[in-house]
Amino acid sequence: MLGNKHPLPHRSSIPLFSPFVSILEVKNLSKSYRQAGGQMTAAIGNISCKVEPGEFISFVGPSGCGKTTLLMTIAGLLAPSSGSVIVKGKQVDGPPPNLVLLFQEYNKSLFAWRSVLGNVRFGLEARGDRSAGAAQKADALIEMVGLKGFEKHYPWELSGGMQQRVAIARALAYEPEVLLMDEPFGSLDALTRLELEDSLLKLWAQLKTTILFITHDIEEAIYLSDRIWVLSRRPSAIMQELDIPFRRPRDQVATRADAQFMELRNRIYRQISNQSSP
Amino acid sequence: MNRLEKFNWPGWLVFGLLLLLWELSARGTPKLQLYFPPVSQIFGALVQALQSGPLLSHFAVTLMRFCAGYLLSALLAVSAGVVFGHFRSIHHVFATAIEFLRPMPSVAIIPVAILLLGIGDSMIVTVTIYATIWPILINTIDGVRHIDATLVHTGQTFGLSHRQILWQIIVPAAAPYIVTGLRIGLSIALILVTTAEMIIGSKGLGFFILDEERAMNSANMYAGIIFVAVLGYLLNRVFLTVEARALRWRHGMTARDAA
Numbered sequence: 001m002l003g004n005k006h007p008l009p010h011r012s013s014i015p016l017f018s019p020f021v022s023i024l025e026v027k028n029l030s031k032s033y034r035q036a037g038g039q040m041t042a043a044i045g046n047i048s049c050k051v052e053p054g055e056f057i058s059f060v061g062p063s064g065c066g067k068t069t070l071l072m073t074i075a076g077l078l079a080p081s082s083g084s085v086i087v088k089g090k091q092v093d094g095p096p097p098n099l100v101l102l103f104q105e106y107n108k109s110l111f112a113w114r115s116v117l118g119n120v121r122f123g124l125e126a127r128g129d130r131s132a133g134a135a136q137k138a139d140a141l142i143e144m145v146g147l148k149g150f151e152k153h154y155p156w157e158l159s160g161g162m163q164q165r166v167a168i169a170r171a172l173a174y175e176p177e178v179l180l181m182d183e184p185f186g187s188l189d190a191l192t193r194l195e196l197e198d199s200l201l202k203l204w205a206q207l208k209t210t211i212l213f214i215t216h217d218i219e220e221a222i223y224l225s226d227r228i229w230v231l232s233r234r235p236s237a238i239m240q241e242l243d244i245p246f247r248r249p250r251d252q253v254a255t256r257a258d259a260q261f262m263e264l265r266n267r268i269y270r271q272i273s274n275q276s277s278p
Numbered sequence: 279m280n281r282l283e284k285f286n287w288p289g290w291l292v293f294g295l296l297l298l299l300w301e302l303s304a305r306g307t308p309k310l311q312l313y314f315p316p317v318s319q320i321f322g323a324l325v326q327a328l329q330s331g332p333l334l335s336h337f338a339v340t341l342m343r344f345c346a347g348y349l350l351s352a353l354l355a356v357s358a359g360v361v362f363g364h365f366r367s368i369h370h371v372f373a374t375a376i377e378f379l380r381p382m383p384s385v386a387i388i389p390v391a392i393l394l395l396g397i398g399d400s401m402i403v404t405v406t407i408y409a410t411i412w413p414i415l416i417n418t419i420d421g422v423r424h425i426d427a428t429l430v431h432t433g434q435t436f437g438l439s440h441r442q443i444l445w446q447i448i449v450p451a452a453a454p455y456i457v458t459g460l461r462i463g464l465s466i467a468l469i470l471v472t473t474a475e476m477i478i479g480s481k482g483l484g485f486f487i488l489d490e491e492r493a494m495n496s497a498n499m500y501a502g503i504i505f506v507a508v509l510g511y512l513l514n515r516v517f518l519t520v521e522a523r524a525l526r527w528r529h530g531m532t533a534r535d536a537a
Contacts, residue, residue, distance in 0.1 A: 075435055101435040108428040113450045113527045122446075126436035154527045174436055 021089045023210050024051040024074070024099075024178055028083035030235070031066070031073055043069040045235035046083070051212060053177070056204060058213040058221035061231030062272055067214045070236065071182045074212070075101040087178065097127075100176040104183040106164040110155045116142065116166050117151040123173025141169040144203060161192035165199070172203065178210045185220070194252050197224060201250065218268045222261060223250060230268055233275055240271060315497045324501035333486065333505060340471055340483040341509075343399060347406025348467040355411040355463070356456055359418025360449060369419065380416070384409030384466075385473055397478040406470040413466060414459035421455025422448055454528060457521050464517055468510050483509070 031044040043066035051057055061067055072078045074085050076095040085092040087099055103109040111119055120141055124134045142151060145165040155163050164184060171179060184200075185193045201224060204211055215221050221228050222244055230240045242264065246255050255261060297317050304316040311319075327333040362369035388405055395401035429451055433443040449456075475484025487502035 072431075077431055077434055095434050095437055097437050099435075101431070103428050103432065105426075105428050108426045109432045111429075111447070111450070113453065115527075123436065126438060156527075 022050040022086075023053045023088055024212065025049075025086040026074065026083070027086065029070075029073065029080050029085065030082050031069055031078065032081045032235075033069075042235035044073070044080075045232075045237040047236065047238055048083075049229060049238060049241075051178070051210060053210055054208050055227065056201075056211045056213065056225050057227045057229065058215060058225040059229050059231055060215060060218055060221045060268060060272070061236060062233055062275075063216050064234065065231050066234045066236040067216075067231065068182055070231075071101060071180050071212070071214055075099060075180055077101070098176055099178040099180065100171045100174050101180040101182065102167055102171045102184050104186045106160070106167045106184075107155070110163055110167055110170075112155050115152050115154055116147055116158070119155070119166050120169045120173050123170040127174055138173060141173055144172075144206070145169040145199065159192075160188050161196060164188065164196060168200070168203070172207065172209070176209065178212065181211060181213045183215055184213075186215070186217075193220070198252065200224070201248070205248065218265050218272075219256065219261075222264050222268075223252070223255060228268070230271055240268075242268070312494065313496055315500065319497050320500040320504065323495075323497035324504060327498060327501050333483075333502070336481060336483050336486045336502075337505065337509070339481040340475065340506075343402050343406065343475075343482065344467055344471045344513075346399075347403045347471060348410060348463065350403070351407040351410035351463065351467065352414060352460055354407065355414035355459070356418050358411075359415045359456070359459075360422055360444065360452070362415070363419040363422025363452070364444065364448060376415070380412045384412075384470060388474060388477055392478060401478065402471060402474040402482075405474050406467050409470045410463040410467045413462035414456070417455045417459025417462070418452065421452030421459075424455070425451045454525060457525060461514075461517055461521070464513055465510065468506070468513065472506060 026047055026049050029044055029047045030042065032040050032042045035041050047070065059067055059070065069078065073080050074092070076085070076092045076099075079093075087096040090096070111122065114122060117138055120138045121134065124130075124137060129137070139151075142148060145168055147162060147165055147169070150158065150162065155166065158166065168184070185196050188196065197220060200211075203209075213221070213224060225244050228242045228244060229238045230242070231237070232239045244264070245260070246258065301317045304311065304314050307314065324333075362372065384405070387408055391401045391405050391408075395404060425448055429447055430443060433447045438446065471482070472484035472487075475482035476488045479485030483502055483506050487499055487506070490496070490498035490502060
């Protein structure tokens with residue numbers, strides 16, 4: 001389809017000397033902060049990693065391993081103690097314009113004073129889109145996350161799962177190239193969680209957004225991701241990188257029933273649980 | 279949720295019975311009628327005072343002073359409260375002064391205001407502003423401080439500037455607190471206007487009440503009091519209606535939070 005009209009290079013045809021720019025690169029990142037008592041705590045040890053455009057990558061790690069600190073630092077909401085975060089070749093020194101962070105606490109992150117439509121439109125307004133087409137884009141997003149008919153509802157009128165759907169639609173309305181997700185389904189019940197995992201995968205396939213996902217749920221990470229980085233206890237470091245081979249679209253029953261799925265799960269579980277306590 | 283729409287029959291019945299009790303006990307003690315006239319007589323005086331004019335012109339003066347004082351103090355207190363709540367260092371500098379001035383009974387500054395501003399409208403409005411500022415200021419500061427950090431982080435990750443976060447996130451999120459302050463301020467402003475009018479006025483409902491008392495027209499005095507009471511009641515109704523519209527998004531939230 002690209003043919004001769006689009007003489008754009010395929011990945012293989014990029015000259016070797018051309019710097020291949022990852023969409024997101026973390027270089028020797030570490031983060032310590034002072035505790036109430038005045039003691040310094042190291043949350044992130046030394047993390048380096050690269051994310052390519054369109055990938056779905058998960059960080060998995062035990063609770064309290066500094067996952068949230070890591071994501072906040074990548075999102076430019078916290079300054080690193082050393083090292084750097086580079087988004088599309090630009091070093092991050094504040095929230096980058098092409099990246100958005102989605103929080104676990106949808107009930108604290110949604111704007112209670114805006115309706116579902118108002119919240120989604122915020123994502124468009126935030127990047128300066130107040131055009132006539134903005135209304136249609138918002139409607140389309142609401143339909144994509146399965147909330148058609150709830151446009152005029154306020155967040156408190158919705159269930160937790162629906163609220164997180166609103167937060168996802170709002171984040172996507174911003175049209176970020178990178179979407180960071182901090183345990184987004186962590187406080188939802190198990191069934192809603194599976195439902196939202198599939199919704200997210202569908203949206204991701206449609207919109208080609210790069211997703212960096214954090215979870216302590218090993219199976220969730222395997223089910224969703226192309227690659228997984230297993231984090232150690234704090235100060236967190238990447239202990240292992242795993243490629244997840246299952247073809248897409250994935251299926252909650254078939255994919256999870258795969259023998260390799262269990263094998264991966266057990267391997268990651270052992271790795272996380274075998275660490276000696278600090 | 280239906281607080282505004284539903285007519286409170288038992289409430290009005292009790293209120294009516296209290297008036298009836300007043301009427302009967304006043305009629306039962308004719309010797310006291312100079313100080314304690316029956317309600318029917320008071321309403322007669324009220325109708326007459328309204329028809330012959332003075333009460334309405336006093337009312338207009340009081341309402342104007344009230345509106346000027348209340349609206350200006352709301353404007354000042356909400357802006358200052360947002361700044362103090364958001365910038366802790368600025369609040370820190372003023373905190374001692376606020377904590378010293380706030381608990382002082384506001385009427386204590388009336389003599390100062392008379393000395394500096396004379397006995398005109400500007401003095402009454404100034405005193406009203408001074409007294410009304412505190413509840414609005416304190417509630418606004420509280421509201422801004424109680425905002426969850428996640429909300430501010432959300433604004434940041436969507437690339438909002440500091441100013442945009444202030445207006446698009448912090449102010450609406452603090453609105454329920456601000457509105458509480460504004461509602462408390464409403465009654466305080468009315469108290470201060472009538473009190474100041476009693477002390478220095480030659481116009482206004484406060485002046486009317488005291489003037490009629492001095493003239494021993496107790497029915498007229500009570501008529502003035504009832505008029506002020508009705509005014510306070512109506513202002514509160516107007517406020518609740520506006521609040522219900524402005525904070526429509528909040529209905530049911532408290533019930534749900536408690537569950």
